[in-house]
Amino acid sequence: MMKHPLKRIKKIWAFVTGFIRAKHYQKTTRLALLKHQTQAFNTFKSQTLSQSSYYQDYLDSPLTAFPVINKKIHMENFDRINTAGLSREKALEIAITSENTRDFTPSYGQYAVGLSSGTSGHRGLFVSSEIERSEWAGYMMAKALPHYYRSQRIAFFLRANNQLYESTQSLFIQYRFFDLMTELKTHINALEQYNPSILIAPASVLRNLCLLKPNIQPKKIIAVAEVLEEHDKQKISTFFGQKVHQIYQCTEGFLGISCAQGNLHLNEDNIIIEKQWIDKAQQRFSPIVTDLRRTTQPIVRYLLDDVLVEDITPCPCGSSHTRIKSIEGRKDDVLQLKNEANENVDIYSDFIRNTIVANCQHIDEYRVIQTHSDTLTIECTPYSSDNTQAITAGLNVLFNRLNVRQPQYRFQPYTAPNKGEKRRRVIRTFK
Structure with a gap:
């Protein structure tokens, strides 16, 4: 008889805890934030990672000694990583059935199961308990409403x-x-x-x-x-x-949200972000995520394919949380063209997007796909000679400035993504 009321009290307490934490650490100092992360990770090791067979050998080690993993590794070891004895195959079956039927109410026992869109080539699982969902709701409401x-x-x-x-x-x-x-x-x-x-x-x-x-x-x-x-x-x-x-x-977590000034900040009271630098001079990096609140499906030193650009300018909101200037997309959204020495040069998707928009005032939609080392397929709407000429001229100026060889351009009408697919403006399909 007491089980249901106790369960409800735990969910309410989790909600309140998430809400208060989001408010408490918004204006704390950077030093206090880092101290909180260290303490929270030690608690996370003893209370959560100790229940994961995958991390048993690292419980006495600092975070930097834990292995860096990606979605592929995480999914291959899902059964050993999660702390609830969940089966990857059963979780996938539930998630895929929900996707196909459009009924998202079925769960894996008390655990909700979700599926990522798989834009990186590997579909990921997201599993959460009722307590985790309640805490997330409180945290999200405090941050977003x-x-x-x-x-x-x-x-x-x-x-x-x-x-x-x-x-x-x-x-x-x-x-x-x-x-x-x-x-x-x-x-x-x-x-x-x-x-x-x-x-x-x-x-x-x-x-x-x-x-x-x-x-x-x-x-x-x-x-x-x-x-x-x-x-x-x-x-x-x-x-x-x-x-x-x-x-x-x-699927790897609630990583960031805009402040009242409209600037994006990482939620570093809940997560630890290590930076795998792509271009340190320009503050471009891929985040290595450790989520301090995920108890069913631990996320530890999880390398994302995303490319973030940090803004080192202090935000007027006063937050000490890392400020992000932009999310540029995935690493596969970085084009690679050859210079005169036949070396690959990274062309960041932000360069491509800004060039096309700056040179085509009347363009509605576009997509740039690098299909070969020296070939770009460019889709656009309206598909007109004015737009194709303007895009060609703008990209040629950009590539000359970056000292890379001008590729071949193949223009065609824009094709909209399939329903439910994320829009990606710049894509590199060749490896």
Whole structure:
């Protein structure tokens, strides 16, 4: 008889703990933040990693002695890494069935299971307990809600739903999932009737909503899942008449969120981020993530394919958390062209995006795909001689400035991603 009330109390306490922690560490000093990380990791080792057979040999070691892993390694060792005795095959079966049926309520016992989109070539699992979901909800609400003491209606446009997101629902919070596997325009009537106070969607969906002009008045706009490009950001901001915020979340954790000033910060009260430098002079790095709050599926020194650019300028919000200037995409979004010495030179996707937008004022959509060491396939809408000539001229100037050989350009009309796929502007398919 007492089991249910006790369980409810634990969930409420987890929610409150997540909420308070998010508020407490927002304005702490950098030194205090690092001290908190050290203490939290030691607790994490003794309470969580001690339950994982994969990490038994490292319990007496510092974080730097733990192995750096990626999605492939993590998935291959999922059964040994998780602390609940979960089977990867069974978890995948549940997640894939949910994807196919569009019913995201089934769980693996008390654990919610989600599936990543697999843009890196490997699909990842996300497993969370009820307590973890409650704590995440409290933390997320403290970070994301414009006025957490008022009732809110959240509209969430994503490829897949998850009980993690549903955990934000409460007496004062309504949550509605809009499935991106369904045609966007078919959601407009329901969206207008719901009239969300918070609108959360990938950048490309937010931009397409602007074109459909729904009659809604959200108090906060949050872009997720895709790179938020500056020209899209301006169009979305102009249509809705407010700043566009970002949430940096993936199957590996809730990694970052915009502050009140609209600048993206890493959630370093919950995670430790080590930097694998790609271009230290320009502050480009790939993050190595250790999540201090994941207890069912530990994330320890997990190398992401993302390319982040740090902004070392102090933020006016006063946060000591690392400030991110931009998320440029994945490492596969970095092109490689040859210089005169026949050496590979990295061409960052931000260079390509900015060049195309700066030279084509009337372009609606585009994609650049490097299919060979000296060939770029460029899709665009409108597909016109004016746009193809402007793109060619702009890229030639860029490549001359970077001292690389000009590639061959193959132009064709833009093809939209399949429903539910993330939009990627710049892609390198050849290795």
